[in-house]
Amino acid sequence: MSRHSADVIVRSLVDDGWVEVIEPTGSVVGRPARRYRFHATVGHVMGVDVGGHKVLALITDLDGNVVASARHLVQPEDEPSIRLAAMDATIAECLETAAMTATDIWALTVGVTGPVDSTGRTSLFSPMPGWSGVDPIGHLSDRFSCPIQVENDCKLAAMAERWRGVAQDADDIVYVLAGMRTGAALIIEGKVRRGFGGAAGEIGWLLPVRWQRSVTHLESCGSLPSGIEPNEVLGWVLAACRDGDQEAQTAVKRYVKDLAVGAAALVLALDPQVVVLGGGVSRSADVILDQFNAELEKLSMRPPEVRVSIFGDESVALGAVRLGIDEVDAHSFGERLLQPVAPRRVAG
Amino acid sequence: MSRHSADVIVRSLVDDGWVEVIEPTGSVVGRPARRYRFHATVGHVMGVDVGGHKVLALITDLDGNVVASARHLVQPEDEPSIRLAAMDATIAECLETAAMTATDIWALTVGVTGPVDSTGRTSLFSPMPGWSGVDPIGHLSDRFSCPIQVENDCKLAAMAERWRGVAQDADDIVYVLAGMRTGAALIIEGKVRRGFGGAAGEIGWLLPVRWQRSVTHLESCGSLPSGIEPNEVLGWVLAACRDGDQEAQTAVKRYVKDLAVGAAALVLALDPQVVVLGGGVSRSADVILDQFNAELEKLSMRPPEVRVSIFGDESVALGAVRLGIDEVDAHSFGERLLQPVAPRRVAG
Numbered sequence: 001m002s003r004h005s006a007d008v009i010v011r012s013l014v015d016d017g018w019v020e021v022i023e024p025t026g027s028v029v030g031r032p033a034r035r036y037r038f039h040a041t042v043g044h045v046m047g048v049d050v051g052g053h054k055v056l057a058l059i060t061d062l063d064g065n066v067v068a069s070a071r072h073l074v075q076p077e078d079e080p081s082i083r084l085a086a087m088d089a090t091i092a093e094c095l096e097t098a099a100m101t102a103t104d105i106w107a108l109t110v111g112v113t114g115p116v117d118s119t120g121r122t123s124l125f126s127p128m129p130g131w132s133g134v135d136p137i138g139h140l141s142d143r144f145s146c147p148i149q150v151e152n153d154c155k156l157a158a159m160a161e162r163w164r165g166v167a168q169d170a171d172d173i174v175y176v177l178a179g180m181r182t183g184a185a186l187i188i189e190g191k192v193r194r195g196f197g198g199a200a201g202e203i204g205w206l207l208p209v210r211w212q213r214s215v216t217h218l219e220s221c222g223s224l225p226s227g228i229e230p231n232e233v234l235g236w237v238l239a240a241c242r243d244g245d246q247e248a249q250t251a252v253k254r255y256v257k258d259l260a261v262g263a264a265a266l267v268l269a270l271d272p273q274v275v276v277l278g279g280g281v282s283r284s285a286d287v288i289l290d291q292f293n294a295e296l297e298k299l300s301m302r303p304p305e306v307r308v309s310i311f312g313d314e315s316v317a318l319g320a321v322r323l324g325i326d327e328v329d330a331h332s333f334g335e336r337l338l339q340p341v342a343p344r345r346v347a348g
Numbered sequence: 349m350s351r352h353s354a355d356v357i358v359r360s361l362v363d364d365g366w367v368e369v370i371e372p373t374g375s376v377v378g379r380p381a382r383r384y385r386f387h388a389t390v391g392h393v394m395g396v397d398v399g400g401h402k403v404l405a406l407i408t409d410l411d412g413n414v415v416a417s418a419r420h421l422v423q424p425e426d427e428p429s430i431r432l433a434a435m436d437a438t439i440a441e442c443l444e445t446a447a448m449t450a451t452d453i454w455a456l457t458v459g460v461t462g463p464v465d466s467t468g469r470t471s472l473f474s475p476m477p478g479w480s481g482v483d484p485i486g487h488l489s490d491r492f493s494c495p496i497q498v499e500n501d502c503k504l505a506a507m508a509e510r511w512r513g514v515a516q517d518a519d520d521i522v523y524v525l526a527g528m529r530t531g532a533a534l535i536i537e538g539k540v541r542r543g544f545g546g547a548a549g550e551i552g553w554l555l556p557v558r559w560q561r562s563v564t565h566l567e568s569c570g571s572l573p574s575g576i577e578p579n580e581v582l583g584w585v586l587a588a589c590r591d592g593d594q595e596a597q598t599a600v601k602r603y604v605k606d607l608a609v610g611a612a613a614l615v616l617a618l619d620p621q622v623v624v625l626g627g628g629v630s631r632s633a634d635v636i637l638d639q640f641n642a643e644l645e646k647l648s649m650r651p652p653e654v655r656v657s658i659f660g661d662e663s664v665a666l667g668a669v670r671l672g673i674d675e676v677d678a679h680s681f682g683e684r685l686l687q688p689v690a691p692r693r694v695a696g
């Protein structure tokens with residue numbers, strides 16, 4: 001295509017509000033190439049974190065600016081039907097807040113706990129009862145015609161850290177999601193590793209690295225108020241530890257000691273530049289960071305830098321949004337032409 | 349450059365024996381592009397495995413065909429001066445066998461135990477006394493003007509398996525070197541992972557994954573003949589186990605149980621397609637393979653396929669040769685022009 005023809009087409013896209021000019025940055029010798037990108041607000045993506053304790057949905061534009069969010073609480077032991085209903089309600093509420101319908105969403109990503117197989121199921125393992133048989137893509141494809149992806153929560157959280165979080169400068173990252181459950185994901189040469197069967201990062205499965213027992217120290221803390229909700233245990237014990245409660249301090253010490261063993265296993269396997277600590281503990285990281293660093297130094301050969309996530313509990317949903325934007329980019333600038341409406345999902 | 353000019357130059361290189369034509373394979377429509385490569389025998393590389401029990405040197409042509417080898421025995425507890433003298437003697441003998449001098453070698457790679465830093469030293473850790481202060485590149489650069497590289501033994505062995513061994517079809521590989529010492533290396537997307545500081549794969553450092561104690565079961569086997577050489581323990585116990593010696597069977601059972609824990613840690617971290625079992629046990633793998641597979645199945649979430657190396661104790665030297673050939677390729681086809689003599693090392 002001649003420069004002139006391309007110009008005519010691109011100008012009409014600019015006039016119609018589809019694309020915008022990227023202004024050249026820095027000094028340029030000669031006439032700079034004209035560069036364009038989608039106008040961020042012509043399309044939107046949705047990321048949904050379906051966790052043990054909550055469902056969180058975010059809608060963002062193609063730059064990742066959040067335009068709406070919604071949240072529903074669930075329980076780890078909830079049946080799949082209850083969790084799916086909470087997911088549906090959260091998605092509907094988020095769309096309503098944004099004054100959108102499902103056809104306005106160009107890509108949808110669902111984050112779940114457990115390794116995700118090639119069909120979007122957690123067939124190998126899910127900590128949530130019955131969930132390993134659930135097909136989130138099938139469940140959502142009656143409403144959404146856009147591409148739908150399912151990915152492991154830790155892998156999405158790790159993507160979020162490299163995108164907008166505390167590890168933007170690092171290519172080799174071990175991400176540890178430490179809350180009332182402990183999980184991990186690996187970024188190597190800037191790419192999240194899925195592994196041959198989607199199960200990379202599942203070091204916590206191995207009893208000797210102690211992640212499975214680590215949280216029991218918090219749950220059995222003697223000074224815990226009776227009747228405390230399970231999802232409030234971590235926050236309570238960390239706060240009590242900071243306030244000088246001796247039983248809480250012992251519980252936290254044991255918890256961090258065990259947390260560091262699994263983290264050290266990943267550090268020794270990968271020798272990453274950075275370890276990112278995310279999940280529930282990241283909001284009270286001041287209580288544990290020194291000890292965590294000290295344990296990691298004791299256990300590993302070359303202790304990496306440890307950084308604490310600043311995303312609170314939104315990291316998984318943010319990573320889901322990022323994966324959706326990647327999907328839009330792949331569709332729009334790949335072999336397929338941009339559709340005038342949201343791209344349709346390729347039948348799975 | 350015009351096609352004609354290029355032709356004239358390349359033809360003279362063919363006439364002089366530097367390059368040869370690669371015949372087109374498969375069916376080609378139209379006139380196929382003419383492709384050339386170095387005549388494999390115009391250059392040679394050397395790989396040297398400096399291990400605990402032996403030094404092994406190989407000289408190969410640029411296709412990896414072995415033209416000479418030499419071997420000297422050493423002891424794990426030998427001082428660096430003794431090990432360096434053995435290395436020098438092995439290199440000299442290998443050159444002599446090939447009727448070559450150091451200037452005929454286009455690239456030299458030394459494989460050592462322990463993580464290798466950016467200066468070619470094992471400054472973080474070496475199991476060999478005093479060796480972490482040794483600078484193999486400095487030691488060899490008085491004789492060799494070619495590029496000299498130092499790399500970790502397990503990483504080289506893993507490269508050999510993907511190059512010519514049992515994992516040529518796999519891109520994600522966990523390599524376990526299991527002998528009287530246990531080590532590991534990771535290949536991800538076809539590339540050996542060095543890690544941020546060269547220490548990827550060092551899972552054995554972590555006591556809870558049991559590699560450090562695994563070999564003690566063999567060393568304390570009650571039926572071991574008194575006075576047996578340390579480097580013969582593994583072979584003896586495995587052979588006795590195969591012959592029905594009950595104490596040997598118990599020792600091997602405990603050894604494999606521990607070996608599988610560290611292997612499972614890497615499998616759970618990476619979710620590889622293949623685990624390659626190399627090192628001393630690979631020659632008696634029939635004795636342990638079923639139990640190793642069973643343990644790995646128990647411990648991991650998605651058990652990978654386990655394959656046994658067929659390289660015996662030459663895998664590290666073979667990988668060293670491969671890294672040398674890569675270095676020659678990078679020099680010859682990269683930004684630098686081919687020198688009429690062996691390429692000179694860039695001053696480190």
